[in-house]
Amino acid sequence: MQAPRDSVTAVPPLGSPRAQVSIILPVHNAECWLDDCLRSVLHQDFEGTMELSVFNDASKDKSMTVIEKWKVKLEDSGILVVIGGHDSPSPRGVGYSKNQAIAQSSGAYLCFLDADDVMMPQRVRLQQEAAAQHPRSIIGCQVRRDPPDSTERYTHWINQLSADQLLTQVFTSNGPTVIMPTWFCSRAWFSHVGWFDEGGQGVPEDLLFFQEHLRRGGRVVRVERRLLLYRYHPGAASLSVLEGTIWTLRVRFLEERVLPHWAAFTIWNAGKQGRRLYRSLEAANRQKERPKPRVPILHFRAAQPPFIICVKLDLTGGAFEDNLRSLHLQEGRDFFHFS
Numbered sequence: 639m640q641a642p643r644d645s646v647t648a649v650p651p652l653g654s655p656r657a658q659v660s661i662i663l664p665v666h667n668a669e670c671w672l673d674d675c676l677r678s679v680l681h682q683d684f685e686g687t688m689e690l691s692v693f694n695d696a697s698k699d700k701s702m703t704v705i706e707k708w709k710v711k712l713e714d715s716g717i718l719v720v721i722g723g724h725d726s727p728s729p730r731g732v733g734y735s736k737n738q739a740i741a742q743s744s745g746a747y748l749c750f751l752d753a754d755d756v757m758m759p760q761r762v763r764l765q766q767e768a769a770a771q772h773p774r775s776i777i778g779c780q781v782r783r784d785p786p787d788s789t790e791r792y793t794h795w796i797n798q799l800s801a802d803q804l805l806t807q808v809f810t811s812n813g814p815t816v817i818m819p820t821w822f823c824s825r826a827w828f829s830h831v832g833w834f835d836e837g838g839q840g841v842p843e844d845l846l847f848f849q850e851h852l853r854r855g856g857r858v859v860r861v862e863r864r865l866l867l868y869r870y871h872p873g874a875a876s877l878s879v880l881e882g883t884i885w886t887l888r889v890r891f892l893e894e895r896v897l898p899h900w901a902a903f904t905i906w907n908a909g910k911q912g913r914r915l916y917r918s919l920e921a922a923n924r925q926k927e928r929p930k931p932r933v934p935i936l937h938f939r940a941a942q943p944p945f946i947i948c949v950k951l952d953l954t955g956g957a958f959e960d961n962l963r964s965l966h967l968q969e970g971r972d973f974f975h976f977s
Contacts, residue, residue: 656718657689659762660745660825664735665692665723668753669699671869675753676708680715684762687716691743694723695735701753731838740828748828750821756867764861765822775857776823776848778804778816779865788870791952797864804858806970808848809892810977811884816858818844820866830854842879842887849891888976889918892946896974900944902928906973907948908935915948915976938965945973 661679665672679690690712692705702723709719722742724730740748747769749762761779768777780797783789795812804815821844831851834843897903897919903926905912916927928942938961945967949958967973 656687656744658686658745659684659747659749659766660689660691660740660743661749661751661762662736662739662743663690663692663751663753664695664732664739665697665701665705665753666695666729666732666735667697667699667701669697669701669704671754672701672704672708674756675751676704676712678757678759679717679751680708680712681759682757682762683759684766686766687718688762689718689720689743689745691720691739692722693735693739693742694721695729695731696724696726729839731836731841731843733834733841733843734836734838736834736843737836740825740833745825747822747824750818752819754869754871755819756869758863758865758867760863761865762822764863764865768859768861769822769824772857772859773824774827774855775859776814776816776821776851777859777861778820778822779861779863781817781820781866781868782864784867784869793868794952796868799860801860802970804860805852807975808852809888809896810975811888813842813845813884814848816860817868819868827856831856840879840883842884845884845887849887852895885914885918889915892974892976893920893923896946897923897926900926902926902942903944903946904928904941905948906938906941906945909948911948911977915946943967943972946976947973948976950977951975 663675668675676690679688682688694702694705705721709721712719720742722738729735736750747766749765751757765777765779769775781793783793792812795810796817799807799815807815831847831854835841835846837843905916905927916924919927929936943965947962951959962973965972969975
């Protein structure tokens, strides 16, 4: 995990936090979303002390005007507001902005929020309760998507993963099994894992942090409530990350976390994605694939576990899932999804 740049100060000591929970809000040209976002901070039903830490990443619109207006309202309600930022010609990126917002905050817990999203009133309270019970975990939640009919399969995946799948489906194309705008964790655990990568646009800082979190023995917990309105729009920062970048990170993490434990494995899918995965593996892992290259394609019943499954779920009317269940395989032991 990349260390913070010199401009990022040390994480404040836990001995004298100004608040129990710091809401971490990076902002870049978010004027049109901020009223709804900050109103949702004001309406939290958490009875402990809260702090809003905003870092403005070279916004050129009226984001700061909106933030200053809400600072008065929030502080009148007992929510401390800490504002940082810079006015350089170009933004430094989401990872840098999150690191800066964390460095200037003091809460014992960190609640991450994107400027274009809206929290339900119970979010901080319910996630803080979960984080107190699971100190080594990233806490997520279910979401409502806006517009409601956008990314339907992805939204279903976010909301319906089982507790076990939050750890077994970390290799899929969807990214972290709890999405970044829903993250909540203790400051102590964040400090243990490290800082966000500050590579800027096109760097999936959330996926890199999530993988490091898992390397360090972190767990993943989801509050089974829809506590965030998660907006989809063309300007979303996540859309700037290239698919090839995500693919490479996924392959390397699979090779690091799973393949060393398997003497041999079968790729389930002889199509485009299965071939691409095979070709992306390091030479030593390609030699483990069973059957070896340049042999006939096998029916799934003739193949031998463990499997890496390169088949997208929910696209076959349940036929693929029925075939998988018929083999009585255990996810996380006999197979992992890479779809």
